[in-house]
Amino acid sequence: MVERTDSGAAAPPDPAASVASVASAGSADSGAAPAARTGVSRWAWERPGRWTRGRVIAGLALLTALLLAFPRVLPNRPGRLGSLLEAFLPWLGLVVVVLLACALLRRSVTALLFLLLPVAAWAYAFGGLFLAAPEPGERDLVVVQHNVSDVNTDPAGTARTLAGAGPDLIALEELVPAALPAYEKALAPDFRFHEVRGTVGIWSKHPLTDTRVVDIKPKEIEEGWSRGLRTVVHTPQGEVAAYVAHLPSIRVGASGFASSWRDESAHLLGRAVAAETVGKVIVLGDLNSTVDDRGLSPLTSQLNVSERGFAFSFPASFPLARIDQVLARSATVGRIHTLPATGSDHLPITARVTLG
Secondary structure (H helix, E strand, O other): OOOOOOOOOOOOOOOOHHHHHHHHHHHHHOOOOOOHHHOOOHHHHHHHOOOOOOHHHHHHHHHHHHHHHHHHHHOOOOOOOHHHHOOOOEEEEHHHHHHHHHHHHHHHHHHHHHHHHHHHHHHHHHHHOOOOOOOOOOOOOEEEEEEEEOOOOOOHHHHHHHOOOOOOEEEEEEOOOOOOHHHHHHHHOOOOOEEOOOOOHHHHHOOOEEEEEEEOOOOOOOOOOHHHHHHHHEEOEEEEEEEEEEOOOEEEEEEEEEEEEHHHHHHHHHHHHOOOOOOOOOOOOOOOHHHHHHHHHHHOOEEOOOOOOOOOOOOOOOEEEEEEEEEEEOEOOOOOOOOOOOOOOEEEEEEEEEEE
16 A cells, blocks of 8 residues: 655555565465465365265265175165176176266275275176187087077078087077078088987088987977077097087066066076086076076076176177187186177177186
């Protein structure tokens, strides 16, 4: 402040008054953040509430971790919701991504810490699928599994794609009478032996014997429905009982996950495999769900599954799940991977099976 004397001349500034003015201004701003007073931007997450906000996100992260680690805590009634969750369980990882974005927006340290739980659960459940597969061995049997689709307009091209993978065995489902001659002709040069029962079949480079129908028809389905066979493959490593199966389709609707026929068929197939007298068993087929689905437990509980590779096979246009499976008893299923698309709505899958 500049004061004037009685003579009208400006007086020199008072140093004490200047200091008082600065002190007064500092007092008025005493409620401001220290970072603002010092001119240093304060890290947003150091503000009060960083530990208390985001509790809803943290709760959802904990629930996601629980479902990933223990999916069977979700009951299967009503609507078989448990099976629905298990069929698409890997995609639960997307929930973690969404929650992470929310935690960052909320700047919640608590939510971020809780998100470590579903990340760890997902990595434990599915991280091993990314690991490298063991080196191929001399005792490996290369197999291909494919639902060729009953409306496939290029059966010969499909057969060539499958044979190009160099398998010992090819299992096919949805073989319709009109297309069967095309598959037989295209596969004959490389696969001397084949058997077809109903709408499923197997082609082999090794002799096949003791082939029979496996009855996996649910009671409510009309007669004439035949989607299972069993045969014995005489490999250089010994006899292997091979099963080819196509379990009933499932539907997702307003009432939930309609899978009762599929579950009944899985029970029948599991009972047939349990009664199998040949020591080594391979099950190939369109099982209409993933190996995590509890509806397939009567079958999967007694067989080895692949521990390498996702190989989502359905739908071919945008694969969301692997419902085509290779399972084994007294043998190890190596990495499963998909083959190029054919005229089917499924992608073919292939795997090496090491006969123990």
